[in-house]
Amino acid sequence: MIIIYETQLLFEAQWVQNELTAAGMKVHISGEFLGGAVGDLPPTDAMIKVWLYEEQHEQRARQIIEKLEASRKTAGPDKPCLQCGELLSPHFERCWQCDTWRTDI
Ligand SMILES: [Zn+2]
DSSP: OEEEEEESOHHHHHHHHHHHHHTTOOEEEEOTTOGGGGGGSOGGGGSEEEEESOGGGHHHHHHHHHHHHHHHHHSOOOEEOTTTOOEEOTTOSBOTTTOOBOSOO
């Protein structure tokens, strides 16, 4: 098992997890409960990690993550969720806060 992605934002970790799972890979997120304790921990321990179980998929997983990051950079401005007002990046089809599907994109 290897760490394929690290972030301080849970939704980013979940986003990577969703994409890799959809591509048929087995992944696991760790550190998602550390959010409230960031000040007590060294920065590297505060990161949320996405683990890839099968190392033979590493190259494909990294390509998928690269594409995700590229698509985020070229996406438009963030927009609030129509349901709860949470600010969402344009590439999200669903609000990570209230799970509402977006109709404005
Ligand atoms: Zn919402």
